[in-house]
Amino acid sequence: MTDGPDWRPVKRVRAFEEVVAQIEEQIASGRLRAGDKLPGERALAAALGVGRPSVREAMRVLEAMGVLVANPGSGPEAGAILAGSAGPALTGVLGLHLGLANFAVDDVVETRLLIESWAVEGAARHAGEADLDRLHAIVAAMDDPDLSPDRFNELDTEFHTTIAELSGNALVTTFMRALRDTVRRHQRRAVAELGPDTGALRADHRAILAAIVARDPRAAADAVAAHLRRAYPQVSRVREDAPSPEN
Amino acid sequence: MTDGPDWRPVKRVRAFEEVVAQIEEQIASGRLRAGDKLPGERALAAALGVGRPSVREAMRVLEAMGVLVANPGSGPEAGAILAGSAGPALTGVLGLHLGLANFAVDDVVETRLLIESWAVEGAARHAGEADLDRLHAIVAAMDDPDLSPDRFNELDTEFHTTIAELSGNALVTTFMRALRDTVRRHQRRAVAELGPDTGALRADHRAILAAIVARDPRAAADAVAAHLRRAYPQVSRVREDAPSPEN
DNA sequence: ACCACAGTGTGGTCCGACCACATGATTCGA
C-alpha cells in the first residue's frame, strides 16, 4: 500500500478558499454565532490581505450553503448576516445532482420514505396535546373545497413538516423537507400537476393522524408508507422494512 | 387568507443568480451532462451579457454545490468541467450548520443510525458473493496490528460506505458518508483522537458482517445500532425503532 | 414639530490589467 514516492498533486489553495476557511473556523470555534454580522466586504478584504473579489466569492459560497444572507443598503438589515437554514441549500444540491443523474428520483423518494417513516414513529410516541391540535387544524384546513393548488401544497408541506418536527430531530426535519421539495420541483419540470386526486391524499393524512393519536408507531409508519406510495405512484422501487415476505 | 394587498417584498435578482439559474436549466433539461465542459469565463460572460465577475461568482456557487470543478491552464483538463459528487458539499453544509447550532451532534448521529440501519437491512437482503468478499477483505485488513489511525479510519469508512452501497440507493450512500464525515470532523475539533479502542470496533464489524452473511436483516440492523452506540458513546439520545420497551 | 435633502456606507456590477499555469506550436541547436 505504501510503495513508491506516491506524491499528492499539490493542493492548490485559492484566496477565496482561505477566506471561507477562516470564516468557517470562526463559526466552529464559536466566535461567530447565528445573528452576527460580518464586517463589510472592503474591511474584511483589507483585514485578510486579499482583494474584494476574493471576499465576495467566499460570500457567495457561504450564501449558497445557507450560512449567511447579504443585504445592500444601510442599517441593521444591511450587510452579511449569519443566519440561515440548511434546507434550501440541501434542496439545491439534491436537485442539481438529480439532474446530473448522480442519483435517481426513486432514490430520493425511497429515502424520504425511510426518514419520514422513522419520524412519524417518534411523533406517535412523543406528540403532546398541542401538537395533535396543530395537526388536526391542518387536516381540517385541507378540506376546504375551493383551495388553490398552491395553498393545498403549502398545507401538505406543513403537515409533513410538523410531523418531522415532532420526531425531535431537527436534521431529520431538514432532510425530509429538502427531499420533498426536490421531488416536487423535479416533477413540476417533467410531468403535469398533481397526479392523484386530493381526496385520497387527504384520507391518507387522516389515517396518519389517527395512528399518531392512537399512539401506534407501527401503524403510523405503515400509513406514511401507503401515503407516499399513493403520492408518488410512478416510483417503482418501494421496499418494506420489516414485513418482507421474501427469504 | 387572501385579505389585503399582501405584497411580496420584490424579488431582488442578482446577475450571478441568473447565471446560476441558466446553467441549472441547461442541466435539468439535459443539454448539459456530466463530463461536459463549460465555455470559458470570458466567453460565457459575453454570451450572457454580464461581466466576468458575475460569471465567476456563479461558478463558485456551483462549485460549492459539488457540480463542477475548475482547473486553470490549458488542455482537456482545463476549464470548468461538470462532474462532481454531492458528498463533500453536503458535509460542508452540515458542518457549518452544526457550528451554527442549527442542529445538534445528537441529531446527526441519530440520523446516521436511522439511515445505516436501513441500509444494512438492504445489504443483508441483496448482497452478492462478490460483495461479501469485499467486506471480508476490509475486515481482515483492519486486523493489521500496526495500522496508522488514518489508515484505520479509511478502512472503516470503506466498510460502512460499502454497506451503504449495497442498499442500492446512491443517495443513502451519500447521506451516510456525509453524516459520518460531519461527526468525525466535529469531534476532531473538540475531543481527542479515537475514543473506544479499536478492538471492540473491529469485533462490531465482524458481527455486522456475520449478520449480513446470515441474511438476517434484523440482526444486521441491531448490530449496526450497537456499533454506533459504542463508537459514539458521548451521544445520549439513541432511540430504538421496533423493540421499544416503553408504552 | 415636522419634513425634505444631502451625506454616508452597504452590497452589486463591471472593466481592465496582470499573474501562474498548462499546453502546443515553433524555432534553434546538435
Add this chain to the structure above:
DNA sequence: TCGAATCATGTGGTCGGACCACACTGTGGT
C-alpha cells in the same frame, strides 16, 4: 533529421478601481 529549449496562446486566479442602486441618518429648513 531529430531533439530540446523557447515562445505563443488560452485558461482560471487575483487585484484595484470605479460606478451604481439602495437604505438609513443626520442636518438643515420650514
